[in-house]
Amino acid sequence: MKHWTLLLLRISLGWLLVIWGADKLFNVAHSVAVANKFYFGLLTAESAMQVLGVIQIAIGVLIVIGLLCRWTYPLQALLNGLTLLAVLGSVIDPWGWFLQGSNALFYPSLIIFAASLLLIAFRDDERWALDIKRAAAH
Template sequence: MKIWTLLLLRLSLGWLLVIWGADKVFNVAHGMAVANKFYFDFLSIESVLRVGGVLQMLVGLAVVLGFARRWVYPAQVLFNGASLLAVMQSVIDPWSWVFEGSNVLFYPSLIIFAGSLLLIAFRDQDRLALDAGYSGK
């Protein structure tokens, strides 16, 4: 059961990065709006946003496949950690009791971040990954 659970977690978290990256590449206006609102204009140059989106999609596909996990899992944590920090106000106060403009729908960012860390913690037990037989040494 553990290997199937890790596979499902890897597939879902990796595909989330693919979706977010594709949004930056193919829906640039939305990506720019998100960058401006949540990331202090970081990546708010169209060409940089698209390159970031492609990178995010490549990391996501590598996570889905379980390829180069030693390198892409930490990259995934950075992507998801940045998202978590961007919406931290909504994680701390999902119902806007203290912070105006919080949104309960952003609370899962904490769960996504925790799942990303879990993939790192159990990397050696994910036998269905493409690089499962590679020791990385």
């Protein structure tokens, strides 16, 4: 059961990065609006956003197939951690009782970040990652 759970977690978290990266690449206006609202307007140039999208897609695909996990998992945790920080008010006060602009729909950012850390913690327990297959071949 553990191996199936790690596989599902790896694929779903990796695909989330692919989806977010594709949004940056193909829906630049939306990504710029998100960066302006949640990331203090950092990297809002369209070309920078598209480059970030390509990088995010590449990291996501590597995670989905389980390749270079020693490097991609921490990058994923960093990206998801930055997202968590950007919406931290919604995690602390999801219903906006005290913090204006909070949104309960952003609470799962905490869960996504925790799942990213879980993948790092159990990386050596994965059975169906390409990294494991490559290591076994050597």
